[in-house]
Amino acid sequence: MTVCVILAAGEGKRMRPLTGSRPKVMLPLAGRPMLEHLICEVRDAGISEFILVVGYGESAIRDYFGDGTKLCISIWYVTQKRQLGTGDALLTVSPHVKEDFLLLNGDIVLKSKDVRNVLNIPAPAMAVCTSTHPQDYGSVTLSGDMVSGLVEKSPTPPSTLINAGLYHFDIKIFEFLKNITSSPRGEFELTDALMYYIRNGDLRGVLIDFWADMGSPWDLLGIHEEMMKTTPSKHEGIIEEGVFIKGNVSIGSGTIILSGTYLEGPCIIGENCKIGPHAYIRPGTTIGNDCHIGHCSELKNTIIMNRTNVPHFSYIGDSIIGSGCNFGAGTKVANLRHDKASIVIGGIDTRRRKFGAVIGDDVLFGINCSVNVGSIVGNQCRIGPHAIVEGKIEDKTVIR
Structure with a gap:
């Protein structure tokens, strides 16, 4: 029986501050960790180990x-004690794999038919x-x-084909991994071991139809939008009279939707939340568990993680908000430049015309704060009343 190995040991530094308190593969997409989506697609392709x-x-x-029981699979864990690269990570499983196996990077999204x-x-x-944009990946x-060739992140890539991070290996790969040396950044790279196969003319390329990589927070929001299109309707909470629901909306158990609230799907609301009265939840929004979205607050195409409160008169659009945050009344997050150009963050083009902010865990805003497009706010920041937030704000910053 074929075993699937998934590399899920990395921190995901480019996802900071969202990975300050959680591994990258546990970041949510459409209400579930990205790793769960990946495992389920592989399971549906016929793999259970x-x-x-x-x-x-x-x-x-x-x-x-x-142990994987809730997903009807079996899971074993191997710990990579030090993050020394993808090659080192794969080598840790060599004692446990004795035949051909499937390997995946844990921070990608795939479809079962391609697997x-x-x-x-x-x-x-x-x-x-x-x-x-093949220059951002390994060009094939x-x-x-x-x-016949693999070039990592070249400014002049030889083709528009890229390495998708999904492999079907034989056990020779472990011998190749033992022979590679560390890269200039001090890591043992799986791609260096692939060159042994490529030089021998042994590595087949398989073109797949659907793939997404979670390299940066805006990548997370992009694939989230796509996944939300298949959100099923589920109403397990309490819905008061006077609530309007349009489209597919998922409401978790223990959640109460107060009168005058407008829910426009696709959107997902977790368990034990309080929404409204008179809140407006727009398409593409996912709200985690134990959240409060209050009177006259509006959310659009945004990921809100657990235990975050947006109590009243606030707007958040096209953003990713960590857990345990609180937005003071009247706080607004901008999501569109006046010239409607794509948003650039830290010199990197997000390729998104609309993008608000990335806000880490346990961030507290005073009343009437304004957050500019493309802002990144670190974990445990404290933002005083009437403050204007823009650019990158480091963890534990206090703005008065």
């Missing part, structure tokens, strides 16, 4: 998934897909169906 390589924040992963297609190709094989060249 999983090995998760964990490290940073591993207790969150172990506690959530356990099945790669699995059906004899090992060694690697999934590839087309990208509009093919000769027929064989991989």
